Amino acid sequence: MDPHRVGPTAVRPESVHVALTRGMVLEDRQTGFVGAAVAVEKSGGKHLVVLEDRRGVHRAFPLGPGFWLEGRPVIVDPPAPRRRPPAGPVSAGGRRLTASGSYAVEGKRARVARASRIWVEGKHDAELVEKVWGDDLRHEGVVVLMLDGVDNLEEVMAAFGPSPQRRAGVLVDHLVPGSKESRIAEQVRAMPGGENVLILGHPYVDVWQAVRPARVGLQAWPEIPRGTDIKHGTLEALGWPHADQADIARGWQRILATVRSYKDLEPSLLGRMEELIDFVTAPGTR
Template sequence: MSFDRYGADVLSSATPAPVPHRRRPVSRPQPAERGLVVEDVETGWVGAVVRVEKSGGMHIVVLEDRAGRTRTFPLGPGFWVDGEPVELTAPVTSRAPAAPTRTASGSRAVADVRARVARGSRIWVEGKHDAELVEKVWGDDLRIEGVVVELLDGVDNLAEALKDFSPTAERRVGVLVDHLVPGSKETRLVAEALRGVRPGTVKVLGHPYVDVWQAVRPERVGLTTWPVIERGTEWKRGILRELGWPAAEQADVARGWQRILGTVRTYADLEPSLLGRVEELIDFVTVD
């Protein structure tokens, strides 16, 4: 039996079997993270990623070899990682802003803490603007402590409100009053309201300003001091006119306050005479 060591005649008319075509590997995206070892296909340079930066309007990657030498290459295709072609891309960085370490009141911020169930104790303020300012600066602290701020709608209602609330050692009331200075109407009304109230259940503190607007540092609205408004002129509208803002309607007053409130970012934008009073009231109603 003969054996054809060469196989079929290469010159015969028989059609040869097709040779399979190898597909070129496709580059995959690869973030150029620091320390990643890559090879530049064109030069054969092998090195670890040191950094990615922008130069001349384009992103470049800096590679460092074993000897500590560095070379710079354009970011993009033309590299190998672990024997596979890759297209180097800029490393992914978090764009999320860093969590604040302090609240607007200056307290240490506590992340991922749910608001506490409301305490029985309360803080009362005279009006809406007072409440909005307290919320703007102390809101985070109050929610963590479970303190509710309620509107008193004027110190004239304090005596009746205390009678209805019936404060106790477990259900205290802290009250913030405007213009609480010796000889003022507010001082007289507070003294009358506290007659007969159990000691240690109510604390009334106030600031010297005609209105809580003045507790915002005047520099925040472009003033050196808050102007003095003559008697007989509605104070808030007088302030708006001094600022050159619309003051004809009550809606102008509301818009003016929102502009002032919008300038308040943290406790540093408020006068110390208000800061201390609010902090003291929070301490009073959160004592266990």
């Protein structure tokens, strides 16, 4: 039986208000589109929720009535403001710092998401960026999305449609002369609107190597032979479990847990991320 159908003698359920949370799975009652909430935007004075379906398709819908949540009609309100206690180190002057080294803005709500975006290659990149720059990005309203591989960059940028006010910043691995990544970057820059896309990268094959090796007790990250998966090879060189994807996930979490602030990352990543944030938050962008 369709859980949305109301019989002739049944009482139609009354819509209730719910505050939007990230990951909340909603169904738009008019179109039937079902997806998880990944961002909130403000356009024309209205709040929009961006839903992502299981195929990775994104669609935006006005917040308010017209949604199903777990089989019941709901009115979706903007997210409740998050007031988190200040965390991180303290400067010599007594001011709290974020993990990126910026002064923490205490007692201020995260701003509504910008139209401009930053993309990173994958899950591990996104988790590292969140750990170090998460507070700064929320303060600026910058959403970080995953490409799931640099090979998708042209398609993602074509769908995004960058403009002078709607910029795209992209962080990629192994952006060195002659690499596949550098060739794709040049192709994207030549696309319509490509001048509004800033593609930067670090020289490492994988973002793992942007963590200072001393954090895991090494003087340098091991050299992994060509043809060997770098994550698998790194864990093997460290003497950590490396048999399957679950071992790789646990190994990365073990490395990520050693990162306390920007001081635990290599400068070649730090500078690139700061440039990307400046690019998508420059005056005149939205």
